[in-house]
Amino acid sequence: MNRRILIVDDEREIAELIEIYLKNEGYETEIAGDGEQALELFEQKPFDLVVLDIxxxxxxxxxxxRRLRRDQSVPILMVSAKAEDMDKIMGLMTGADDYMIKPFNPLELLARVRSLIRRSYQFSPPLNAGSKREELTLGALAIDKASHTASVNGKPLNLTSTEFGILYLLASHSGRVFSAEEIFQHVWKEKYFESNNTVMVHISKLRDKLEQELGDKMIITVWGVGYKIEA
Structure with missing residues (x-):
């Protein structure tokens, strides 16, 4: 199955360069020159990933x-010339799964795309021997690895693929504390760089969604160490 990717960028040359690299990898692509056109295309057909300029x-x-995240869990790779930490945090808090700074190496973009698609559609976090379970239940929270879904009292949680990956990792090792570095390496399967605040932002978004439905705190911060879920 060829994955369909939507490239959204008003700089046509950049969009076409990205398209060339993605097509060479076997992906199907379409280009939108602005946000309104991107949303119109989404209404017409589904996409498996979005490369989105800010x-x-x-x-x-x-x-x-923001609009896609109202009812879509499609992976979003945000690209921008804005390089400040707060710009990255804003992009991730809005709902992006990953963030790249322009100008970027097209080969790095390809690596990020492959990683996002693998996490979103072929998710299989490493677990300790004997602890692998397809379905998990923690109180009112139910997690189904096979369908990549989670629910609270039967009500589906609208999670991105990254948020689901973090939730499944913590829930399948209830009581164990994971550092930000460990979470990043397990879920992103990439090298963790010091001062990387990506995990913190995704944890914050995931925690808000869980607390909104559960009414209490499920993900616990162990200061100076990391994060855990208590059954």
């Missing part, structure tokens, strides 16, 4: 991300 006319990438 600074665009008519509707910027942050607003596109």
């Amino acid at each position: 600074m665009m006319p008519r509707m910027d990438g942050l607003e596109v991300c």
Whole structure:
């Protein structure tokens, strides 16, 4: 099955360069020149991943991300010339799964795309021998690895693939504390860089979604160590 990727960027040359690299990898692609066109395309057909620029006319990438996240869990790779930490945090808090700074190496972008697709559609976090379970139940929370879904009292949780990966990792090792570095390496399967705040932002979003439905705190921060879920 060829994955379909939507490239959203008002700089046509950049969009076409990305398209060339993705097509060479066997992906199907379409290009949208602004946010409004991107949403129109999404109404017409499904996509498996979005490469989304932030600074665009008519509707910027942050607003596109917000609207997609209302009812879509599609992986979103945000790209931007904005390189400050707060810009990255804003992009991730809006709902992006990953964030790249322009100018970027196209080969790195390909690696990020492959990683996102693997996490989203072929998810299999490493577990200790004997602890692998397809379905988990922690109180009102139910997690189904096979369908990549989670629910509270039967009500589905709208999680991104990254949020699901973190939730499954912590829930399948209830009581164990994972450092940000360990979470990153397990879920992203990439090398962790010091001062990387990506995990913190995704934990914050996941915690908010769980607390909204459960009414209490499930993900516990162990200061100076990491994060855990208590059954």
